[in-house]
Amino acid sequence: MSESIVEKKSFELAVSIVNFYKKFSAENKEYVLSKQILHSGTSVRANIREALNAQSKMDFIHKLSISQKECDETIYWLELLFPTQYISEHEFKALKHQTLEILKMLKSIIITTKSKTHNS
Numbered sequence: 001m002s003e004s005i006v007e008k009k010s011f012e013l014a015v016s017i018v019n020f021y022k023k024f025s026a027e028n029k030e031y032v033l034s035k036q037i038l039h040s041g042t043s044v045r046a047n048i049r050e051a052l053n054a055q056s057k058m059d060f061i062h063k064l065s066i067s068q069k070e071c072d073e074t075i076y077w078l079e080l081l082f083p084t085q086y087i088s089e090h091e092f093k094a095l096k097h098q099t100l101e102i103l104k105m106l107k108s109i110i111i112t113t114k115s116k117t118h119n120s
Contacts, residue, residue, distance in 0.1 A: 016094075048106075058117070061117070068103060074095075078092055
């Protein structure tokens with residue numbers, strides 16, 4: 001089975017977040033905020049993977065909803081790190097763009113799946 005776009009992009013986000021975490025924690029010697037974004041940013045793909053093994057349509061929607069929340073949390077941490085000057089504007093824009101792109105895909109998948117579930 002081939003990998004979907006949301007799977008590919010969420011894995012790329014996870015890699016970007018891990019690389020950001022390594023650099024961020026080494027340069028800033030800051031481990032609380034960096035672990036928060038590491039957790040939420042990598043959890044997006046983990047929950048998508050769980051959704052692929054869902055036991056039902058509702059379980060699928062639930063797992064993707066968790067992934068959606070983790071995406072939104074990642075955006076929050078980025079939005080906090082930028083004005084506090086922990087992250088450059090370039091890093092902020094790049095990571096936020098990646099995360100927003102996945103968030104939009106997840107919302108679309110959830111809405112489509114819910115409508116198919118209610119129409120069946």
